[in-house]
Amino acid sequence: MIGEKKVLFSGMQATGNLTLGNYLGALKNWVTLSDEYECFYSVVDMHSITVRQDPATLRKRARALLTLYIAAGLDPQKNCIYYQSHVSGHAELAWILNCFTYMGELNRMTQFKDKASKHADNINAGLFTYPVLMAADILLYQADVVPVGIDQMQHLELTRDIAQRFNAVYGDVFTVPQAYIGKSGAKIMSLQEPSKKMSKSDENPNGSIYLMDDPDTIRRKCKRAVTDSLGEIRYSEEQPGLHNLIDIYCACQNKTPDEVVKEFAGCGYGQFKEAVGEAVVAILEPLQKRVAELEKDKSYIDGIIKENAEKANYFAQKTLRKVQKKVGFPEKIR
Numbered sequence: 088m089i090g091e092k093k094v095l096f097s098g099m100q101a102t103g104n105l106t107l108g109n110y111l112g113a114l115k116n117w118v119t120l121s122d123e124y125e126c127f128y129s130v131v132d133m134h135s136i137t138v139r140q141d142p143a144t145l146r147k148r149a150r151a152l153l154t155l156y157i158a159a160g161l162d163p164q165k166n167c168i169y170y171q172s173h174v175s176g177h178a179e180l181a182w183i184l185n186c187f188t189y190m191g192e193l194n195r196m197t198q199f200k201d202k203a204s205k206h207a208d209n210i211n212a213g214l215f216t217y218p219v220l221m222a223a224d225i226l227l228y229q230a231d232v233v234p235v236g237i238d239q240m241q242h243l244e245l246t247r248d249i250a251q252r253f254n255a256v257y258g259d260v261f262t263v264p265q266a267y268i269g270k271s272g273a274k275i276m277s278l279q280e281p282s283k284k285m286s287k288s289d290e291n292p293n294g295s296i297y298l299m300d301d302p303d304t305i306r307r308k309c310k311r312a313v314t315d316s317l318g319e320i321r322y323s324e325e326q327p328g329l330h331n332l333i334d335i336y337c338a339c340q341n342k343t344p345d346e347v348v349k350e351f352a353g354c355g356y357g358q359f360k361e362a363v364g365e366a367v368v369a370i371l372e373p374l375q376k377r378v379a380e381l382e383k384d385k386s387y388i389d390g391i392i393k394e395n396a397e398k399a400n401y402f403a404q405k406t407l408r409k410v411q412k413k414v415g416f417p418e419k420i421r
C-alpha cells in the first residue's frame with residue numbers, strides 16, 4: 088500500500104513497433120486502472136537488451152514508448168512513468184532474487200524456449216534470467232496487482248513463487264502480487280493468421296495494425312482480414328477470423344460480443360470489416376495526434392523523465408534496503 092491505495096506495476100518493452108494488440112491488451116487497461124491504484128508504469132529497456140539492439144534505435148523507441156504511455160491517457164503526475172534503467176534498484180534486487188530462483192524453474196519458461204529458438208546465435212544468460220528481472224520489477228514496488236496479457240502469466244506465477252520462497256525464509260518482506268487480465272482485448276490475433284497472436288515481431292505487416300499506421304492503412308488491413316466462407320456474423324470459435332474482428336470491435340467500442348452480433352445481424356462481412364476499420368481509426372487517430380503534440384514539447388517530457396525516476400527510486404530504495412538487511416549485507420556507513 089502507498090497511502091490508501093494498493094500498488095500496481097506493469098511494463099512494456101520498447102522493441103518493435105507497438106500493435107493494436109499491445110494497446111487493447113495492455114495500455115488501454117492500464118488507463119482504466121490508473122485511478123484506483125498507485126501505479127508504476129515502466130519502459131523496461133533493461134529487458135530489451137536480452138536481444139541485440141541498435142543503441143540509437145532503442146533510445147528512440149524507449150522515448151516514443153514513454154510518450155505513448157502519456158498520450159494513451161496515463162497522467163504522469165499521478166502515475167509513475169519511467170525508464171527501468173534509471174532506477175538501479177531493479178538490477179540490484181534482480182541479483183539477489185537470482186539467488187532464490189532455480190535453474191529448473193527458468194528452464195520451463197515458454198518465452199525463453201521461444202526466444203532461444205528465434206535467437207539461436209545469442210542465447211545469453213540475460214535471456215535466461217529475464218523472468219527474474221521481471222520479478223524484481225514487480226517486487227521492488229511491493230505491487231499488489233500486475234496487469235499483463237495471458238502470455239505473461241507464467242512469469243507472474245514465477246514471481247509469486249520467488250516472493251513466497253523469500254518470505255518463508257525472512258518473514259513478510261514482499262507483497263505477493265496478483266495478475267490482472269483485462270476482460271476485453273486479452274488476446275488480439277493476427278488479421279492474416281487468426282490462430283497466432285498479433286505481434287510486433289510478425290514478419291507479415293498485414294497481420295498487425297501498428298499504432299502509428301495511417302487511417303487508410305488501417306482500413307485496408309481490416310478489409311483484407313482473413314475470415315471464412317460461412318457468411319454469417321456469429322461469435323464462434325469455428326470462425327476465428329471473425330471472432331477476432333468482433334473482439335477488436337468490442338474493445339474499441341466498449342461493447343459485448345452479443346451486442347455486436349445483434350448490431351450486425353444480416354450484414355455482409357465487407358460491411359462489418361468496414362465498421363471495424365472505422366472503430367480502430369476512431370481510437371488510433373486521436374492517439375497519434377496526442378503523440379505528435381507531446382513530441383513537440385521536449386522539456387515537458389524531460390521533466391517527467393527526471394521527476395518520475397526520482398519518485399521510483401525513492402520507493403525502490405525502501406524495499407531494497409530492507410532486502411539487503413535481511414540477506415545479511417553489512418550496513419552502509421553514512
Ligand code: ATP
Pocket residue numbers: 098099100103106108109110111112113234235236237238239272273274275276284285286287288289
Ligand atoms: P513480441 O511479439 O515482439 O514478443 P509483443 O507484441 O508480445 O512482443 P510485449 O512487449 O511482449 O509485446 O507485450 C507488451 C504487453 O502487450 C504485454 O502485457 C502483452 O501481454 C500485451 N500484448 C502483446 N500482444 C498482445 C495481443 N496480441 N493481444 C493482447 N495483448 C497483447
Ligand code: LTN
Pocket residue numbers: 096097098099100131134220221224225233234235239242
Ligand atoms: N515481460 C513483459 C514486460 C515486463 C513486465 C514487467 C510486465 C517486464 N517487466 C513487470 C509486467 C510487470 C513483456 O514482455 N510483456
